[in-house]
Amino acid sequence: MRAPRLAGGPIAPKATRREPEAALRTTPLAAIPAPAGILARSRPTILTVTNVQTQISHLAALEAESIHIFREVVAEFERPVLLFSGGKDSIIMLRLAEKAFWPARVPFPIMHVDTGHNFPEVLDYRDRRVAELEVRLVVASVQDSIDQGRVVEETGARASRNRLQTVTLLDAITSNGFDAVFGGGRRDEEKARAKERVFSFRDEFGQWDPKNQRPELWDLYNGRHRKGEHIRVFPISNWTELDVWQYIADDGIEVPSIYFAHRRRVFMRDGMWLAENPYVTLMDGEEIEERQVRYRTVGDMSCTGAVESPAETIEQVIEEVAASRITERGATRADDKFAEAAMEDRKREGYF
Amino acid sequence: MLLESKQIFEDQMEAVERTSREKGFDYTNLALLTDGLRAEREQGITIDVAYRYFATPKRKFIIADTPGHIQYTRNMVTGASTADLALVLVDARNGIVEQSRRHAVIASMLRVHHIVLCVNKMDLVDYDESVYESICSEFTEWAAKLDITDLTFVPVSALLGDNVTAHSENMPWYEGPTLLHHLEHLYIGSDRNLIDPRFPVQLVIRPMSNEHHDYRGYAGQVAGGIFRPGDEVVVLPSGFATTIAGIDAYGGPIDEAFAPMSVTIRLADDLDVSRGDMLCRPHNQPTVSQDVEAMICWFSPDRPLSAGSQYAIKHTTRSARCRVQDLHYRLDVNTLHRDEGASTLTLNEMGRVALRTTAPLFVDEYRRNRMTGSFILIEEATNETVAAGMVIGAA
Numbered sequence: 088m089r090a091p092r093l094a095g096g097p098i099a100p101k102a103t104r105r106e107p108e109a110a111l112r113t114t115p116l117a118a119i120p121a122p123a124g125i126l127a128r129s130r131p132t133i134l135t136v137t138n139v140q141t142q143i144s145h146l147a148a149l150e151a152e153s154i155h156i157f158r159e160v161v162a163e164f165e166r167p168v169l170l171f172s173g174g175k176d177s178i179i180m181l182r183l184a185e186k187a188f189w190p191a192r193v194p195f196p197i198m199h200v201d202t203g204h205n206f207p208e209v210l211d212y213r214d215r216r217v218a219e220l221e222v223r224l225v226v227a228s229v230q231d232s233i234d235q236g237r238v239v240e241e242t243g244a245r246a247s248r249n250r251l252q253t254v255t256l257l258d259a260i261t262s263n264g265f266d267a268v269f270g271g272g273r274r275d276e277e278k279a280r281a282k283e284r285v286f287s288f289r290d291e292f293g294q295w296d297p298k299n300q301r302p303e304l305w306d307l308y309n310g311r312h313r314k315g316e317h318i319r320v321f322p323i324s325n326w327t328e329l330d331v332w333q334y335i336a337d338d339g340i341e342v343p344s345i346y347f348a349h350r351r352r353v354f355m356r357d358g359m360w361l362a363e364n365p366y367v368t369l370m371d372g373e374e375i376e377e378r379q380v381r382y383r384t385v386g387d388m389s390c391t392g393a394v395e396s397p398a399e400t401i402e403q404v405i406e407e408v409a410a411s412r413i414t415e416r417g418a419t420r421a422d423d424k425f426a427e428a429a430m431e432d433r434k435r436e437g438y439f
Numbered sequence: 440m441l442l443e444s445k446q447i448f449e450d451q452m453e454a455v456e457r458t459s460r461e462k463g464f465d466y467t468n469l470a471l472l473t474d475g476l477r478a479e480r481e482q483g484i485t486i487d488v489a490y491r492y493f494a495t496p497k498r499k500f501i502i503a504d505t506p507g508h509i510q511y512t513r514n515m516v517t518g519a520s521t522a523d524l525a526l527v528l529v530d531a532r533n534g535i536v537e538q539s540r541r542h543a544v545i546a547s548m549l550r551v552h553h554i555v556l557c558v559n560k561m562d563l564v565d566y567d568e569s570v571y572e573s574i575c576s577e578f579t580e581w582a583a584k585l586d587i588t589d590l591t592f593v594p595v596s597a598l599l600g601d602n603v604t605a606h607s608e609n610m611p612w613y614e615g616p617t618l619l620h621h622l623e624h625l626y627i628g629s630d631r632n633l634i635d636p637r638f639p640v641q642l643v644i645r646p647m648s649n650e651h652h653d654y655r656g657y658a659g660q661v662a663g664g665i666f667r668p669g670d671e672v673v674v675l676p677s678g679f680a681t682t683i684a685g686i687d688a689y690g691g692p693i694d695e696a697f698a699p700m701s702v703t704i705r706l707a708d709d710l711d712v713s714r715g716d717m718l719c720r721p722h723n724q725p726t727v728s729q730d731v732e733a734m735i736c737w738f739s740p741d742r743p744l745s746a747g748s749q750y751a752i753k754h755t756t757r758s759a760r761c762r763v764q765d766l767h768y769r770l771d772v773n774t775l776h777r778d779e780g781a782s783t784l785t786l787n788e789m790g791r792v793a794l795r796t797t798a799p800l801f802v803d804e805y806r807r808n809r810m811t812g813s814f815i816l817i818e819e820a821t822n823e824t825v826a827a828g829m830v831i832g833a834a
Contacts, residue, residue: 142628143700145499154701155641155660162642162714162756186689187701190654191646274490281489300487301824302513302738304520305813306660307753311822325501327492 146334149326150183155306156285156322157187160267161194163310164318167267168225168260170439171197173209174385175331175342176271178216180323182340184269185220196223198265200256200439202248203230204366204388212343227259244370247390253438257293260317267310269320270439275327276415279431286310287319293437295319328383328415329408336401348381348399359392383408383415488518497623507538512772512787513738515542516827519549520813523627526618528557531564531594534574537773540581544772547585548734548789548829550806552630555591557618562596566609584775586806593618631698632808636664636672637725637801638718639755639811644703656687656703657712662755662810663803664723665697666704674710675717675727675801681708698810715757717801725801725811728833731761731794733805734770736787739818739825743783744792750825754800754814761816764793791831805829 143151160167169184171177184193199213217224229248232238237258238251260268274281284300286308301309310318323331335342353360354373361367363375366389380393381404398404430438491502503518505511519525525546529539539556546554556578564570571594582590593602594613601607604619616624644656666672670683684705685692696702704718719725737744744763752761769781769790784790805812816826 148699151660151699151701158641158658158701159756187658188644189687189689189703190648190651191644192648275492278489281491282487297487302517302827303824304517304815304827305809306521307813307815309753309815309817309822309824311751311817313822325490325492327494329494330499 146330146337149323149330150186150334152306152325153180153183153322154187156308156320157184157269159308160269160310160320161188164267166263166265167195167269167320168263168265169193169195169197169269170256170271171199171213171224172271172385173199173205173213173343174271175335175346176273176323178212178340178342179326179331179334180269180271181216181220182338183322193220193222196225198225198227198259198263198268200227200252200259201229202252202387202389203228204248204364206343206345206382206385206388208343208345209385212341225259225263227255229255231255232258244368247387249387249390250433250438252387253293253433253436256439257437260293261315265317266312267318267320269322271323272321272439273326273328273331274324277430279434283321283324283434285321285324287321288312289317289319289437291315293317295434295437297431297435329405332401332405332408336405343385345382345385346404348379348396348403350377351380351393352376353378353380353393356392360395361390361392362388364388488514495619495623500622507542509538509541509773510787512541512545512789513736513827515545516549516736519546519551520809520827522546522549522551523630524553524555524622524625525551526555526557528559528597529574529578531558531560531570531574535577535581539578540774541772543578543582543585543587544775547587550586550809550829552627553589553591553625554587555593555618555621557597558592558594559597561594561601561607561610562599566594566601566607568610568612571613591615591621593621632663633665633697634663635723635725635803635808636666636670636718636720637662637803637808637811638666638672638704639757639801640712640714640716640718641756642714643712654705655709656705657718658701658703659756660701661696661698663698663808664720665695666702666718667695668692671721672706672718673721673724674706674712675719675724676799677711677716679708679710680721681706681710683707715755717755717757719801725803726833727799727801729796729799730764730834731796731800731802731814731828732791732831732834733794733814733828734789734791734831735784735816735826735828736789737784737826738786739823740786742818742825743785744790744826745783749819750816751819752794752796752800752814752816754802755811757798757800759796759798759800760819761794761796764795767791767793792828793834794828800833802830802833804832 169180171181181197188194229251232251232255233240238254241247272280272283274283282297284303286303287295288301289295312318352363352375354363354369354375356373360378360380378395379397381396381398382391382393384391396407398407489504491504493500493502503522505515505518527539527542529535543554558571558574575592593615594610595602595618597603601609602613602617604617606617638659639662640657641659644658646654666683666686668683668685671680672683673680684707686696687703687705746763746766749760749762752759766781766784768777768779769784769788770777772789781790801811803811812830814828815824816828817823818825
């Protein structure tokens with residue numbers, strides 16, 4: 088099996104046919120003595136100095152695009168908010184936001200839609216980051232929505248609060264008057280997400296209409312909306328899972344420990360290892376056993392599966408992700424296994 | 440190609456195989472991979488652009504898979520707007536058809552620098568070199584009418600894998616690179632504009648903190664050229680000249696910035712600079728004008744474009760309103776025929792217009808700079824994006 092690997096290097100080969108970098112940074116081409124070989128043959132006729140380093144790595148290009156998107160939103164919207172789950176995607180989103188406005192603080196609050204079924208390591212991480220960046224944290228609680236009768240708790244062994252989150256999320260958007268909501272969705276995650284715009288319009292009910300999306304060209308984003316409508320914004324649309332991990336490694340970003348291999352008491356359901364936890368009930372034939380696992384995605388404990396893995400370091404995780412032949416959602420999300428259009432249907436209702 | 444380079448994940452492939460079986464297809468329908476919406480799968484057509492990602496040890500690719508039918512021209516235009524390379528597929532049995540010509544026209548109008556014509560299904564014409572050659576020469580002759588900088592031909596069989604990732608033993612007469620090799624080695628570094636310095640200001644960064652009390656920086660993404668500290672710059676539209684005091688990325692100053700870097704520029708003087716303004720060099724400035732000549736592609740299914748109508752216009756970080764002064768002609772994207780008698784543009788049609796804007800725009804020709812030469816029109820009553828425009832010039 089040939090694994091797709093990225094060296095983290097430039098998107099395109101560097102202009103190696105030119106002479107040493109140091110010379111070219113300050114010396115006009117006309118002043119360089121013509122050396123043997125290719126340079127002599129391909130001497131440009133223009134006098135403008137094109138620097139050998141005018142290529143940036145693919146990660147730097149992705150970062151620049153994401154920062155541009157964050158800034159467009161802050162310039163054009165009144166009340167943006169960033170959705171923060173404590174998962175790797177929202178972690179790099181927050182990091183990109185920090186970079187986009189430096190040396191100013193992140194100029195919008197972050198919101199955690201809390202199902203109440205959290206991994207404790209993830210909550211710790213969230214609170215540490217919030218304190219560090221001095222951003223405002225809004226917690227929208229699914230339990231509150233249940234208590235207020237806005238949603239009804241599912242029952243049975245497969246009960247999950249995943250779908251209920253949509254109501255909590257939309258209620259919080261409305262009550263806080265948020266007009267732009269940053270999400271960490273990536274197009275490589277899932278086929279309905281592959282169709283999503285960077286600026287994705289939501290009507291007054293928070294609905295997505297995938298057949299009637301605004302054309303989105305170049306880097307020109309149309310964020311216009313009426314009161315009560317809002318725009319979901321996906322700054323890391325073009326990042327892949329591997330890009331995210333390479334960026335975490337390159338940038339030295341800390342992520343919650345559950346992303347790395349650890350021993351955990353788990354049980355097998357629908358081909359996934361679910362953690363033993365207070366929010367699920369075992370069904371007949373399911374047995375708890377201890378395994379060495381790690382998480383590829385972080386979500387609600389009741390429906391996020393772990394994968395067996397020996398990867399204890401970022402480098403080992405990158406190697407594993409690069410060689411993986413199964414998507415992260417296919418491997419670890421019960422919610423996407425229900426039906427071919429599970430994600431599309433949830434997104435239409437206003438899901439992340 | 441995705442399949443050949445082992446870029447399709449097993450769970451996605453299983454889902455596609457399962458659906459193909461359930462629907463009673465004789466073979467696995469790979470189109471199901473990118474037809475991500477329920478409506479697309481139901482109708483068996485691609486409606487919207489799907490983005491897919493794939494990497495080889497040499498490069499990372501983003502594929503915009505766009506529908507081919509004329510009624511989805513706007514989706515093709517969308518996909519082409521950010522593309523470095525366009526793959527146009529031709530069925531070797533049918534040769535160049537209207538659809539192949541249309542795809543090439545759109546790619547050339549949107550300034551996709553590299554076009555690869557894949558002559559597909561070579562297995563169905565017995566890998567006949569003369570079939571391939573006649574398609575190539577027919578297309579080359581026709582393409583002379585277009586503005587194409589780089590055109591490459593590859594004979595392939597996508598189904599059987601000939602010349603996709605490995606050289607085909609069935610076509611020993613073909614000595615060129617495989618499709619994947621070509622994609623991996625193509626030089627795209629010179630496709631960006633590094634000549635004309637353009638910096639549209641996105642927003643002003645003022646931390647108002649004790650640590651950075653007097654900090655005032657202009658955040659934006661470089662749209663052309665190279666900027667360095669010490670460079671003399673002019674601020675548009677005010678025309679004031681100053682120098683660059685420093686360029687910051689996260690954490691501190693950097694030595695230079697070029698497209699597509701997102702940076703923050705500090706100026707030596709306190710000037711009135713805000714979103715929508717542009718930094719450029721004293722002797723290299725864009726055209727400042729309220730009268731813009733452009734090719735546009737019309738997107739609205741409900742209302743046509745006609746002379747006299749008004750829209751909001753977004754160009755770089757600048758927003759204004761505009762009136763369509765004149766529709767010069769409608770362009771037939773199949774034949775390149777210009778219909779000067781046309782009075783409207785309807786969904787998916789292209790044409791040349793004259794616009795008058797409420798505020799001056801700082802424009803370059805689209806063929807010189809994709810970022811400062813492009814704009815969108817928005818219908819103010821519905822907030823819909825109704826057109827994409829490419830600047831030809833200014834009056």
